[in-house]
Amino acid sequence: MSVSIPRGDAMGPEPVDRAVGQRLRGLRRARGLSLEAMASSTGLSIGFISQVERGLSSPSLRVLALLADTLQIGIGGLFEPTLDEPDPDPIVVFRKDRPELQLWRAGITKQLLTPPDGTQGMSLFHMVLKPGASTGDESFSHEGEEAGLVLKGRLTLVVEARTLQLAEGDSFRFESRRPHRFSNPDPRGQSIVLWVNVLGPAQAKVR
Numbered sequence: 001m002s003v004s005i006p007r008g009d010a011m012g013p014e015p016v017d018r019a020v021g022q023r024l025r026g027l028r029r030a031r032g033l034s035l036e037a038m039a040s041s042t043g044l045s046i047g048f049i050s051q052v053e054r055g056l057s058s059p060s061l062r063v064l065a066l067l068a069d070t071l072q073i074g075i076g077g078l079f080e081p082t083l084d085e086p087d088p089d090p091i092v093v094f095r096k097d098r099p100e101l102q103l104w105r106a107g108i109t110k111q112l113l114t115p116p117d118g119t120q121g122m123s124l125f126h127m128v129l130k131p132g133a134s135t136g137d138e139s140f141s142h143e144g145e146e147a148g149l150v151l152k153g154r155l156t157l158v159v160e161a162r163t164l165q166l167a168e169g170d171s172f173r174f175e176s177r178r179p180h181r182f183s184n185p186d187p188r189g190q191s192i193v194l195w196v197n198v199l200g201p202a203q204a205k206v207r
Helices: 013-030 035-042 046-053 061-070
Strands: 100-103 108-112 122-129 145-152 154-159 162-167 171-175 180-183 191-198
Touching: 013 046, 035 046, 035 061, 046 061, 154 191, 162 171
Parallel strands: none
Antiparallel strands: 100 108, 108 122, 122 191, 145 171, 145 191, 154 162, 154 180
8 A cells, every 4th residue: 555656647546545445444453443433533523534534525725734643643644755665764765766746636746755664753744835736724733843945936934823924945944733824826927835844742652
């Protein structure tokens, strides 16, 4: 099972959703959690979580953050290595081997730049937002802390009541528990952001 989607158009939306769902279901079962427990913790319905696991619903970044929190992992824990023989002591992620997660409805693609072992306290992402891409109108929050640097284009970052407009070279940092959302305000050009998620000590130790 993998949410590591090859770059290009080799896979459409449905296979992407199935891969994400299979990974979530595998993680939930490995932790001995029922659908009822997941629903109770996230506030999502049992039926919706089941649909996500079966690839019948495309999860938003907000939904993935809620599920990852309950599984006591970061978003990086939803990725798996693309290598047939994973490195037992992963230090380097070569460009050609980057795991990728496509949030196709949101217009966001995230490549994991740190080794995807699901236990790390810090995850580094190369994130591409298509013109007009957005995490949605509803803010979300989760455990940890995040920071980032806009490498190309623009980024609208909303943290609680603050709406911040960032351009190339601008950077940010905030606690992930603060409700937030973000988007690419440019209707014509894509944005590229180097994004860091850091888990709290308790989550980072979960295996």
